[in-house]
Amino acid sequence: MIQVLDTTLREGEQTPGVYFDSHVKLAIAMSLEKVGVDIIEAGHPKVDPDIARATALVASRITGATVAAHARSIEADVDAALECGVGFLGIFYCVSDRRLAQIGRDDLSSAIRRIADTIAYAKKRQPDLIIRYTPEDAVRSPFDNVVQASIAAVEAGAEVISVADTTGFMIPGSDRSLYDYVARFKETLALSGLFPRIAVHCHNDRGLALANALDGVRAGAEIIDATVLGLGERAGIVDLAQLLHALQVDLKLGKPWNLEALQDLYELVSRHAGVPVPVHHPLMGRNAFTHCAGVHTHAVARDPVHYQSVDPAEFGRTIGVALDHMSGISSIRWALDKLEAEVDESTQRRVLEVVKSIGRRGRTVSLSELPYIISQCSAPSEQQLPS
Numbered sequence: 001m002i003q004v005l006d007t008t009l010r011e012g013e014q015t016p017g018v019y020f021d022s023h024v025k026l027a028i029a030m031s032l033e034k035v036g037v038d039i040i041e042a043g044h045p046k047v048d049p050d051i052a053r054a055t056a057l058v059a060s061r062i063t064g065a066t067v068a069a070h071a072r073s074i075e076a077d078v079d080a081a082l083e084c085g086v087g088f089l090g091i092f093y094c095v096s097d098r099r100l101a102q103i104g105r106d107d108l109s110s111a112i113r114r115i116a117d118t119i120a121y122a123k124k125r126q127p128d129l130i131i132r133y134t135p136e137d138a139v140r141s142p143f144d145n146v147v148q149a150s151i152a153a154v155e156a157g158a159e160v161i162s163v164a165d166t167t168g169f170m171i172p173g174s175d176r177s178l179y180d181y182v183a184r185f186k187e188t189l190a191l192s193g194l195f196p197r198i199a200v201h202c203h204n205d206r207g208l209a210l211a212n213a214l215d216g217v218r219a220g221a222e223i224i225d226a227t228v229l230g231l232g233e234r235a236g237i238v239d240l241a242q243l244l245h246a247l248q249v250d251l252k253l254g255k256p257w258n259l260e261a262l263q264d265l266y267e268l269v270s271r272h273a274g275v276p277v278p279v280h281h282p283l284m285g286r287n288a289f290t291h292c293a294g295v296h297t298h299a300v301a302r303d304p305v306h307y308q309s310v311d312p313a314e315f316g317r318t319i320g321v322a323l324d325h326m327s328g329i330s331s332i333r334w335a336l337d338k339l340e341a342e343v344d345e346s347t348q349r350r351v352l353e354v355v356k357s358i359g360r361r362g363r364t365v366s367l368s369e370l371p372y373i374i375s376q377c378s379a380p381s382e383q384q385l386p387s
């Protein structure tokens with residue numbers, strides 16, 4: 001069963017300038033619960049006492065999802081996380097040769113010992129804890145290092161191994177394919193009789209996070225990380241709405257998530273993150289289901305399928321038509337229909353000219369201002385177009 005882990009509250013807060021107060025974190029967590037995400041990663045409690053308090057608050061109030069915390073491979077981090085009452089703990093430690101040599105204090109074997117000891121310690125403290133081990137930057141690390149560390153982690157009590165594309169390095173269909181990596185990784189662990197659930201954490205540095213995540217799913221990954229608006233370090237990670245739609249509607253995987261609840265979630269996170277939803281954001285953007293060119297509007301008025309492959313109703317949204325310089329008479333008729341206004345053909349043509357004229361100045365005409373344009377175009381003494 002595919003599960004989605006939302007890490008807006010942890011990875012999302014690693015977006016420069018983004019910080020969510022505790023009560024906002026709770027509100028976001030409750031909104032994520034409404035969407036039905038399976039796991040909510042609430043924070044890295046050892047980083048800051050406020051983060052610890054917020055993680056504990058979220059863990060105490062959320063019952064419809066598993067609440068997770070993040071920890072380095074250090075017992076003090078594990079203690080801080082478990083004191084928050086979480087049911088899922090992500091422990092990370094990079095085992096690339098370069099990282100071990102330049103930043104870490106360990107060689108590979110002492111790193112592996114540290115990882116296994118920390119996991120065993122966490123499991124002993126809380127036997128029902130679900131533990132995920134993440135070899136950060138797994139895909140650029142020596143494969144054998146990742147395998148050795150993962151085997152030790154699973155034997156110490158980890159149930160999930162996260163294949164992290166920490167730098168957004170992978171490219172579908174190339175020799176850097178996450179599909180190939182996950183498939184080979186699973187096969188290699190299976191040779192040792194180990195079958196942990198595989199998670200994928202895909203960064204978006206090349207704009208390929210979602211494509212890579214779906215490659216991971218195809219190869220058998222069962223937990224996929226995402227954030228609202230794809231927030232996160234640098235270019236962020238997989239966008240939650242796009243992931244849920246692809247899994248649920250296109251691939252028919254996972255439990256039914258409540259896609260209609262995504263709009264409120266995106267508005268909430270956008271407001272408190274200070275990151276606007278781009279107008280052309282797939283699925284959630286203001287323009288995502290709005291048709292502009294007259295040719296498109298003409299066809300969509302007959303059957304939306306001509307220019308849409310996603311049903312806006314999935315998200316509780318409807319088709320829109322932009323009124324601007326690209327509009328045709330169908331656009332005006334669509335708008336009049338919305339307003340339940342009856343206007344004769346020649347007035348419709350005059351309204352279209354006004355709309356086009358306003359559009360050429362770089363603005364769209366809203367439905368609410370259209371009645372005034374109609375009035376102006378209907379009044380015999382004021383049929384002059386605005387200069």
Ligand SMILES: [Zn+2]
Binds near residue numbers: 011232
């Ligand atoms: Zn990350």
